[in-house]
Amino acid sequence: MGITDLYPPQEEAVKSGVLEGKNLVLAIPTASGKTMVAELCALKHVMERRGKALYLVPLKALASEKYEDFKKFNKIGLRVILSTGDFDTLDPTLGRYDIIIATNEKADSIFRHKPAWINSLTLLVVDEIHLLGDGSRGPTLEAVMTRFRLLNPKAQILALSATISNADEMAGWLGAQLVTSDWRPVPLMEGVYFHESVMFSDGQNKKVEGVETDPVARLAVDVIKSGGQMLVFAASRLSSTSLAKRMETPVRNLLKGSEEKKLLELSSRILKMGERTRISNKLAKAVSNGVAFHHAGLTYEQRKAVEDAFRSFLVKVICATPTLAAGVNLPARRVLIYDYRRYEAGLGQSNIPVLEEKQMAGRAGRPKYDKEGQAIILARSEEERDFLLEQYVLAKPEKVWSKLGNASSLRSHILAAISMGLACSQEGVFDFLERSFCSYQYGINSFKGAILESLDMLTSEGMVKSEGKDLLPTPLGRRVAELYIDPKSAVILKNGLKIRRSGVPAIGYLTLICHTPDMPKLYIRRKELEELKAFLESNCDLFLYDLPQDEGFDYEMLLTEVKTSLLIKDWIDELPEDAIVERFDVGSGDIYAYVESAKWLVHSAHELAKLMGYPESMKPLLDLNVRIENGVKEELLQLISLKGVGRVRARALFSAGYKGIDDLKRASPTELGRIPTLGPETIRSIKEQVGGSVTKEEWSMVKSRSGTKQSSMDDYG
Ligand SMILES: Nc1ncnc2c1ncn2[C@@H]1O[C@H](COP(=O)(O)OP(=O)(O)OP(=O)(O)O)[C@@H](O)[C@H]1O
Numbered sequence: 001m002g003i004t005d006l007y008p009p010q011e012e013a014v015k016s017g018v019l020e021g022k023n024l025v026l027a028i029p030t031a032s033g034k035t036m037v038a039e040l041c042a043l044k045h046v047m048e049r050r051g052k053a054l055y056l057v058p059l060k061a062l063a064s065e066k067y068e069d070f071k072k073f074n075k076i077g078l079r080v081i082l083s084t085g086d087f088d089t090l091d092p093t094l095g096r097y098d099i100i101i102a103t104n105e106k107a108d109s110i111f112r113h114k115p116a117w118i119n120s121l122t123l124l125v126v127d128e129i130h131l132l133g134d135g136s137r138g139p140t141l142e143a144v145m146t147r148f149r150l151l152n153p154k155a156q157i158l159a160l161s162a163t164i165s166n167a168d169e170m171a172g173w174l175g176a177q178l179v180t181s182d183w184r185p186v187p188l189m190e191g192v193y194f195h196e197s198v199m200f201s202d203g204q205n206k207k208v209e210g211v212e213t214d215p216v217a218r219l220a221v222d223v224i225k226s227g228g229q230m231l232v233f234a235a236s237r238l239s240s241t242s243l244a245k246r247m248e249t250p251v252r253n254l255l256k257g258s259e260e261k262k263l264l265e266l267s268s269r270i271l272k273m274g275e276r277t278r279i280s281n282k283l284a285k286a287v288s289n290g291v292a293f294h295h296a297g298l299t300y301e302q303r304k305a306v307e308d309a310f311r312s313f314l315v316k317v318i319c320a321t322p323t324l325a326a327g328v329n330l331p332a333r334r335v336l337i338y339d340y341r342r343y344e345a346g347l348g349q350s351n352i353p354v355l356e357e358k359q360m361a362g363r364a365g366r367p368k369y370d371k372e373g374q375a376i377i378l379a380r381s382e383e384e385r386d387f388l389l390e391q392y393v394l395a396k397p398e399k400v401w402s403k404l405g406n407a408s409s410l411r412s413h414i415l416a417a418i419s420m421g422l423a424c425s426q427e428g429v430f431d432f433l434e435r436s437f438c439s440y441q442y443g444i445n446s447f448k449g450a451i452l453e454s455l456d457m458l459t460s461e462g463m464v465k466s467e468g469k470d471l472l473p474t475p476l477g478r479r480v481a482e483l484y485i486d487p488k489s490a491v492i493l494k495n496g497l498k499i500r501r502s503g504v505p506a507i508g509y510l511t512l513i514c515h516t517p518d519m520p521k522l523y524i525r526r527k528e529l530e531e532l533k534a535f536l537e538s539n540c541d542l543f544l545y546d547l548p549q550d551e552g553f554d555y556e557m558l559l560t561e562v563k564t565s566l567l568i569k570d571w572i573d574e575l576p577e578d579a580i581v582e583r584f585d586v587g588s589g590d591i592y593a594y595v596e597s598a599k600w601l602v603h604s605a606h607e608l609a610k611l612m613g614y615p616e617s618m619k620p621l622l623d624l625n626v627r628i629e630n631g632v633k634e635e636l637l638q639l640i641s642l643k644g645v646g647r648v649r650a651r652a653l654f655s656a657g658y659k660g661i662d663d664l665k666r667a668s669p670t671e672l673g674r675i676p677t678l679g680p681e682t683i684r685s686i687k688e689q690v691g692g693s694v695t696k697e698e699w700s701m702v703k704s705r706s707g708t709k710q711s712s713m714d715d716y717g
C-alpha cells in the first residue's frame, strides 16, 4: 500500500494490544489513520483467527468510501461486502464474507433477524463513535453495541473518533484500553478570517493576498493559485448553492484549457444522470466552471461525481452542507466554515457544536493529498472573530452524552431485545439496559421510569405479553422488531388498517404512513398553508386516523404529513421530477429518500395486514408499493413488472396502445421498434419475457438492428 511506517498513535494502538484482541477506544485526531488500525485488526482476525469483522459507519457515503478502502484486500483472498438494501430483507449470503461494512441502522436491522453468523463475528469496529451523542441516531448505535456485546461477549470492539473529549468514559464502558493523542500527520492550522486576514490559533495574523473583495472568492483564489483546493461548509442547501454560484467566475478564470474541456464533459455527464431538473442544470453549470455544490438534495450519483471530480483535481471548490463533515478523505488544503450558525426546527438559529466544527475542520490537510491544511471560520466583525477563536478554534469538543434514556428511543430497542430473547422479564430488561452507555453515565435508576413506560406501551399494544414474571414477544411484536419500525408506527398502521379494509384510495394509505414517526416530513412554507388546509378540509373522510380538533401543534404536524404524502402522490402520478422539485422545494435526492421511506412503511403496512388477517388490504398495499418503487400510475402496473422497463418506457408503451402483457404478446418487434425509447435490445428482452409468436422475418429485423446471435433467434423462429 506504499505505507512504510506506522504513525505514532497507530504504533501506540498496536502497543496497547489491539492486535492481540484487546478492546480499544482510539481517540486520535482527524486524518491520523484510524482506519488503518481497523484494517490491521481485521486482517489479524480474518487471516490468523478465521474470524470475521463488522465495520460500522454513520453514513452511506462513508460506508462506500470504507468499502473502497477495504476492497484492496480482495487481492489477498479476503471477501469484503458493503451491506445496503432494504431493512426487512436479510441477505442470506452475508455470512460468507470476512468483512462486512454497514451503516449503524442497517446493522441494527440485520441483527434483529438474528442471522447465525452473528456469533462468528470476532471484531466490531465502530467508526465515528461520537455519533452516540446524537439525539436522533445515537440511541440506535448505542443499542446495537449493547446488544452485540451481550450476544457475542468474546468479540473484540474497536471504537474510533477524532472528536470525543470523554473517551475515558467510553473506554470504561467498553472495558477498553484507551489511546489518545494530539499528533496529526499533516499539520492543521486553525483560524478565523476577518478583513482580508486570518488570525490563527497561535496568534499569528496572516494577510490573504488577492484582489477579490468577496472573502470566499479571495480565500478560494489564493489556495487554488498555490495548487490547492477548497471545501466550503454552509449551513443550508440554499447557502451552499448560492456560494457555489458566487465562486463560478473567480474559479473559471483560473482554469487551464485542458481542464475546461474535461469539466464540460463532466457537466454534460451530470445532465444525463437521471431526470433533468433545475437543480441538475445548476450543478452542471457550476461544474463547467470548476465549482460544485453538494447536499442531500442531489442524487447519490451526482454527489459521487462531484467528490470524484474534486479528488481528481478538476472541481476546485465544493460548497457543501455538513453532509461531507465526517470521515471522508478529500484533497481540501483549505476548509472554510462559512456559517457557524444553523437553523434547527424547534430551536431557531443556534451555534453548531464544537464537535461538528472540528469534524469539518478535519477535512483539511489529508495525508494522501496535502502537506498541510488550513481550517478557517469566517467572521463578520472583529468581536465575532475573537468570539470564534475562543468558542471554536481554541475549544475542545463537547462531551458525548447518551440519548438513549427516553421512552421514544427505548421502546423500539426494548422490543428488539425481548423479541431476540435477550431479555425475558422486566428484570431482564433492566439487566440488559444496565449494560448501556446511558446506564454507565447516568445510572439505570435515572431512566427506569422511561423503561417501564415503554414496557407498558408494548404490553398494552399487544407486542409483548407477560406470563407470570416472563415477558414474551407476540407474533406481532416479533414482526414489528424485524420490520425495523418504531412500535408507535406499528400502532398507527395497525389501527389505521382496522378502520377501513377495502376501497381505500392511495392517498388514504399515504397519509397513514406519513402519520408515523418513521416517515421523515417536509417543512411547510407559509404560502402553502391555505392550499394544505383546503386539501385537508375537502378530504377529511379519507384519513385513517382521528384528525385534531383545533389548530394547535398537532394540526401543524398534520399539515407537514399531508404535504409529504402529496409529494409521494405526485411521484406515483408520474409527475416529472422537475415538477416535484419545483412544487415541494426539494431535490431528486430527497424525492428518492422519501420514496425509500414510504416503500418501507407501505411494505410494513402490508406485512401487518397479513399478520392481522386483512387480505382485502393486502393487494392494494402490494400494488401501492410497486407504484412507489417505480413512480407510476396504477394502469402501468403490468408493464412495469417487465425487466428493463422503467417508468418512462412503460408510459411510452402505454401511450402507444400497449396496455398490458397480452397486447405485448401480440405486438410485432417492428411495431415496437417505432416507440422512441425502445432500442432493439429492450424489444428483444420484452418479447422474451412476454412470449408470443414472432415471425422469422421480424426477428431477423430486430436481430439485424441489435446484432444478436443466430442461436437465440432460433428460439423464436
Ligand atoms: N502509517 C501511514 N502512513 C501513511 N499514510 C497513512 C498511514 N496511515 C494512514 N494513512 C493515510 O492517512 C489518510 C487518513 O486516514 P483515515 O481516513 O484513516 O483518517 P482518520 O483517522 O479516520 O480521520 P477522520 O477522523 O477524519 O475520519 C488515509 O488516506 C490513509 O491512507
Ligand SMILES: [Mg+2]
Pocket (backbone or CB within 6 Å): 034, 035, 127, 327
Ligand atoms: Mg475516519
